[in-house]
Amino acid sequence: MAKEPNTSQKAIAEGLDGFxxxxxxxxxxxxxxxxxxxxxxxxxxxxxxxxxxxxxxTRNAAAEMEERIRERLADTETGKDTRLVQAGTFDSFCxxxxxxxxxxxxxxxxxxxKLTRSASxxxxxxxxxxxxxxxxxxFNADRGNDYGDIAxxxxxxxxxxxxxxxxxxxxxxxPLSRGWFGGRDGKDLLGDPDAIxxxxxxxxxxxxxxxxxxxxxxxxxxxxENGKISSDFPTLELDDIxxxxxxxxxxxxxxxxxxRLVHDVYYExxxxxxxxxxxxxxxxxxxxxxxxxxxxxVRGRMSCRYVMIDExxxxxxxxxxxxxxxxxxxxxxxxxDWKQGIYGFRFVSIDNIIDFENRAxxxxxxxxxxxxxxxxRIPPATRLTLDWNYRSSxxxxxxxxxxxxxxxxxxxxxxxxxxxxxxxxxGNDAIGTDTHVRFVKVPSSDEEKETVSRIIDYVTGDxxxxxxxxxxxxxYGDIAxxCRTGSMCRAVYDEARARGVDAFLQGDVxxxxxxxxxxxxxxxxxxxxxxxxxxxxxxxxxxxYSLEDVRKMVRPDSDGNFAEVPPEIAELRKELKKxxxxxxxxxxxxxxxxxxxxxxxxxxxxxxxxxxxxxxxTIADMIRMIERDIVEHNTYGIDADLDSDxxxxxxxxxxxxxxxxxxxxxKLDQGVVPSTKGDASSLYFNEAEGVRCTExxxxxxxxxxxxxxxxTLLAKAAVKKDYSEERRTLFVAVSRAKxxxxxxxxxxxxxxxxxxxxxxxxxxxxxxxxxxxxxxxRNIPAPVPAPYESRRKVIGVHDIMVFEGGxxxxxxxxxxxxxxxxxxxxxxxxxGLAKGIGPxxxxxxxxxxxxxxxxxxxxxxxxxxxxxxxxxNGIGVSLSGYIDLLALYPDRxxxxxxxxxxxxxxxxxxxxQLSVYALAAEGYYKRPARxxxxxxSMGERVEFEPIPREEIESSVQMIL
DNA sequence: GTAATGGATCTTTTT
DNA sequence: GATCCATTAC
Numbered sequence: 001m002a003k004e005p006n007t008s009q010k011a012i013a014e015g016l017d018g019f020x021x022x023x024x025x026x027x028x029x030x031x032x033x034x035x036x037x038x039x040x041x042x043x044x045x046x047x048x049x050x051x052x053x054x055x056x057x058t059r060n061a062a063a064e065m066e067e068r069i070r071e072r073l074a075d076t077e078t079g080k081d082t083r084l085v086q087a088g089t090f091d092s093f094c095x096x097x098x099x100x101x102x103x104x105x106x107x108x109x110x111x112x113x114k115l116t117r118s119a120s121x122x123x124x125x126x127x128x129x130x131x132x133x134x135x136x137x138x139f140n141a142d143r144g145n146d147y148g149d150i151a152x153x154x155x156x157x158x159x160x161x162x163x164x165x166x167x168x169x170x171x172x173x174x175p176l177s178r179g180w181f182g183g184r185d186g187k188d189l190l191g192d193p194d195a196i197x198x199x200x201x202x203x204x205x206x207x208x209x210x211x212x213x214x215x216x217x218x219x220x221x222x223x224x225e226n227g228k229i230s231s232d233f234p235t236l237e238l239d240d241i242x243x244x245x246x247x248x249x250x251x252x253x254x255x256x257x258x259x260r261l262v263h264d265v266y267y268e269x270x271x272x273x274x275x276x277x278x279x280x281x282x283x284x285x286x287x288x289x290x291x292x293x294x295x296x297x298v299r300g301r302m303s304c305r306y307v308m309i310d311e312x313x314x315x316x317x318x319x320x321x322x323x324x325x326x327x328x329x330x331x332x333x334x335x336x337d338w339k340q341g342i343y344g345f346r347f348v349s350i351d352n353i354i355d356f357e358n359r360a361x362x363x364x365x366x367x368x369x370x371x372x373x374x375x376x377r378i379p380p381a382t383r384l385t386l387d388w389n390y391r392s393s394x395x396x397x398x399x400x401x402x403x404x405x406x407x408x409x410x411x412x413x414x415x416x417x418x419x420x421x422x423x424x425x426x427g428n429d430a431i432g433t434d435t436h437v438r439f440v441k442v443p444s445s446d447e448e449k450e451t452v453s454r455i456i457d458y459v460t461g462d463x464x465x466x467x468x469x470x471x472x473x474x475x476y477g478d479i480a481x482x483c484r485t486g487s488m489c490r491a492v493y494d495e496a497r498a499r500g501v502d503a504f505l506q507g508d509v510x511x512x513x514x515x516x517x518x519x520x521x522x523x524x525x526x527x528x529x530x531x532x533x534x535x536x537x538x539x540x541x542x543x544x545y546s547l548e549d550v551r552k553m554v555r556p557d558s559d560g561n562f563a564e565v566p567p568e569i570a571e572l573r574k575e576l577k578k579x580x581x582x583x584x585x586x587x588x589x590x591x592x593x594x595x596x597x598x599x600x601x602x603x604x605x606x607x608x609x610x611x612x613x614x615x616x617x618t619i620a621d622m623i624r625m626i627e628r629d630i631v632e633h634n635t636y637g638i639d640a641d642l643d644s645d646x647x648x649x650x651x652x653x654x655x656x657x658x659x660x661x662x663x664x665x666x667k668l669d670q671g672v673v674p675s676t677k678g679d680a681s682s683l684y685f686n687e688a689e690g691v692r693c694t695e696x697x698x699x700x701x702x703x704x705x706x707x708x709x710x711x712t713l714l715a716k717a718a719v720k721k722d723y724s725e726e727r728r729t730l731f732v733a734v735s736r737a738k739x740x741x742x743x744x745x746x747x748x749x750x751x752x753x754x755x756x757x758x759x760x761x762x763x764x765x766x767x768x769x770x771x772x773x774x775x776x777x778r779n780i781p782a783p784v785p786a787p788y789e790s791r792r793k794v795i796g797v798h799d800i801m802v803f804e805g806g807x808x809x810x811x812x813x814x815x816x817x818x819x820x821x822x823x824x825x826x827x828x829x830x831x832g833l834a835k836g837i838g839p840x841x842x843x844x845x846x847x848x849x850x851x852x853x854x855x856x857x858x859x860x861x862x863x864x865x866x867x868x869x870x871x872x873n874g875i876g877v878s879l880s881g882y883i884d885l886l887a888l889y890p891d892r893x894x895x896x897x898x899x900x901x902x903x904x905x906x907x908x909x910x911x912x913q914l915s916v917y918a919l920a921a922e923g924y925y926k927r928p929a930r931x932x933x934x935x936x937s938m939g940e941r942v943e944f945e946p947i948p949r950e951e952i953e954s955s956v957q958m959i960l
Numbered sequence: 961g962t963a964a965t966g967g968a969t970c971t972t973t974t975t
Numbered sequence: 976g977a978t979c980c981a982t983t984a985c
Binding site for chain 2: 058060091121123125207342444669670672676725
């Protein structure tokens with residue numbers, strides 16, 4: 001990366017006021033430029049950190065951005081208070097907007113129920129779908145009859161309804177008590193019937209489309225024979241043209257009943273979530289929008305003079321409107337690359353960046369409809385382009401750009417406006433001639449094998465990798481295998497492991513379907529209910545008890561007696577039952593009984609304990625959650641161990657934002673890249689068609705049954721395939737590479753690879769043997785031993801606290817004299833107070849909390865609800881928890897924790913808890929910490945020094 | 961040129 | 976079961 005900005009970087013970093021759209025292709029030094037621009041803005045005499053807001057999408061990107069800004073600010077004299085750099089993810093910023101004025105949501109939507117500041121954001125999508133599911137069941141039972149046939153169909157399509165509603169949220173379309181807000185007052189929900197009609201007309205007339213039309217007629221007649229099509233579709237011969245009135249009724253299909261249903265389900269879902277004080281990411285951003293729209297005070301407090309947004313191609317319409325309302329002055333800089341917009345299926349639209357000016361103008365008009373929310377005219381946007389790529393060789397860059405104009409099927413015509421494509425120049429001069437793009441064709445069954453052979457070839461053959469330290473031979477860690485699908489990733493991974501090639505699968509794994517998941521499930525069932533056969537059977541069969549023995553234990557003999565359960569198991573059950581209220585501890589204990597500690601157990605523990613933290617799961621809840629995950633094939637990410645020298649295997653989507661010297665892209669086969677899959681849902685929403693359902697209730701000759709809507713089938717046929725997003729996905733994959741790219745296809749090469757290669761392919765390498773570790777380049781450090789044993793266990797602080805008189809009540813976070821719900825509310829109010837937000841309700845404790853805050857008013861930095869981690873290296877454990885209040889002074893730290901207890905019975909447990917926080921804070925801020933327990937209900941304060949690390953370690957060991 | 965037939969292959973998921 | 980493409984048939 002250039003130390004001195006190049007001309008285009010400089011132009012962007014120095015254009016400070018006004019609207020800017022920055023086209024930042026891969027490897028163009030985007031972060032560097034944004035950081036420079038940030039510092040330049042801050043250098044202006046009248047600008048403070050609070051005036052600038054920097055938003056991105058991933059936590060990683062936000063953290064990196066913040067870190068690099070801090071680094072630069074440390075070297076730059078700005079004379080400004082730089083403690084509060086505002087850089088974060090869109091979602092976290094939205095969350096803070098929601099916390100700013102949760103009650104506005106109800107005011108706007110007309111609910112009597114109120115959202116509060118202690119609303120919890122549930123990240124786990126399984127839980128969210130389950131919640132929606134039970135809400136939807138109830139809705140259907142109570143009100144299903146009001147919506148006729150469509151409710152009968154949709155009642156079985158809960159998860160599709162959930163997806164649909166989430167898409168509407170992403171588009172900023174919100175139901176009001178009557179009608180819709182956003183989406184042109186709901187008109188968007190009908191799609192574009194005119195366009196549908198005209199392209200349906202083409203089916204009759206345009207050659208090449210005729211076949212599609214005939215297929216459709218055939219399909220409908222076929223379904224008709226099964227009685228699945230309503231009788232109003234005419235009988236047609238294959239070559240007949242479909243009458244215009246038939247096409248018209250398909251395009252302009254009256255869907256008012258369906259829309260009314262979707263509206264009411266959506267509206268009641270919002271109400272229910274508000275009543276339960278429960279947020280998802282989708283709700284969080286809709287509510288943030290609603291609050292900003294309806295509450296001028298919040299707008300005034302949260303808006304800034306300068307806003308910068310990174311990865312702008314990934315914003316949805318809702319987020320763009322939020323961004324506009326966050327501006328005090330017309331100073332907005334959006335940075336992104338439409339060529340890397342690959343999240344269309346999440347209703348992200350690259351039009352935000354491509355059509356930025358027009359969108360901004362029409363959004364402003366819309367948002368300023370009745371009152372001024374955006375206090376300025378949208379200025380003409382300056383478009384700037386970063387044109388030097390410091391990552392890849394020119395050859396790699398050229399091939400990646402070529403992808404953008406390749407048709408995905410024989411008939412597709414790519415319309416690519418050359419104006420919008422800026423060719424990048426390679427600025428990575430070190431590479432020289434050490435670069436290539438290769439194409440290989442092998443029999444389809446050998447694609448994994450060839451992929452692994454190509455990996456081996458790269459680490460053993462005559463290739464040179466150039467990095468900061470100079471030139472050297474490639475090693476496994478330089479290589480990434482990037483696949484379109486998760487299943488191909490797994491296939492390559494299996495082959496690599498089988499051949500002795502170190503590889504890491506960065507994928508989403510069905511963790512609950514593994515042996516680990518199923519064992520845990522069995523134990524949870526058995527703990528929950530001793531007579532749950534499936535619990536005991538699961539445990540015993542894993543222990544290889546014979547079928548006969550198992551049968552005797554779970555099924556009574558003729559006298560009604562059960563055979564005795566092995567004492568070891570019965571004993572363990574007793575032990576585990578005690579940990580019923582500490583799920584993290586319970587789960588870890590199950591795994592440690594089997595000596596299991598690996599990526600999967602790690603992921604299971606993290607998943608379940610974070611789900612527990614946000615919604616207090618009981619054992620029965622966890623059982624349901626695991627079962628649902630197994631049935632629905634739900635997957636969870638597993639963390640990469642980036643230190644080890646291993647080939648990384650990941651999907652194209654996951655590869656975004658990363659770079660590797662060598663990239664191998666296998667399975668460029670027909671139907672795979674580009675993927676020819678469409679949306680298979682019955683109930684769906686897209687821009688062209690609007691909300692539609694492929695199913696309907698059909699009555700034929702007196703029979704009433706669930707059939708297919710021919711109108712929807714026709715409308716679907718009217719939408720042309722567009723492989724643009726597939727092209728962009730491959731563009732992302734190829735542009736990850738710095739030097740070497742190998743693309744592999746099977747017997748049926750896709751249009752993409754044949755277009756790039758001109759159908760010239762290298763011969764397969766066959767079965768290359770993997771090098772023995774010693775034969776690899778001597779420069780390579782010895783391979784890291786299997787990381788499994790050293791994996792760190794993360795335990796919640798509460799799991800090591802021992803309370804007087806037994807563990808706290810079911811689900812309680814901590815003991816509290818006034819009950820756990822009460823404690824939670826006081827904490828939430830205290831967190832609000834710390835951030836300068838007055839409490840909505842006044843608790844007797846509020847005065848005490850204010851006093852505490854007053855006592856730390858002179859601190860440099862006050863943080864509320866800080867997550868902290870204390871690594872205990874001696875025993876391979878990290879303790880995690882949340883600090884209520886952290887006050888940072890130049891020479892010391894104060895760690896506070898509020899307790900609503902009415903006695904000091906649990907002082908020892910709290911002493912341990914705060915000591916963990918204190919040591920964690922000391923480690924982070926490198927200065928001594930003191931602990932303060934604020935018994936806010938009793939109005940007392942207990943101060944002490946943290947207990948030594950060794951004592952904490954031994955407390956942890958007690959529960960391991 | 962353009963219908964019919966057969967074979968192969970079947971998603972992606974920041975917070 | 977949908978959908979692509981290549982092959983065959985006319």
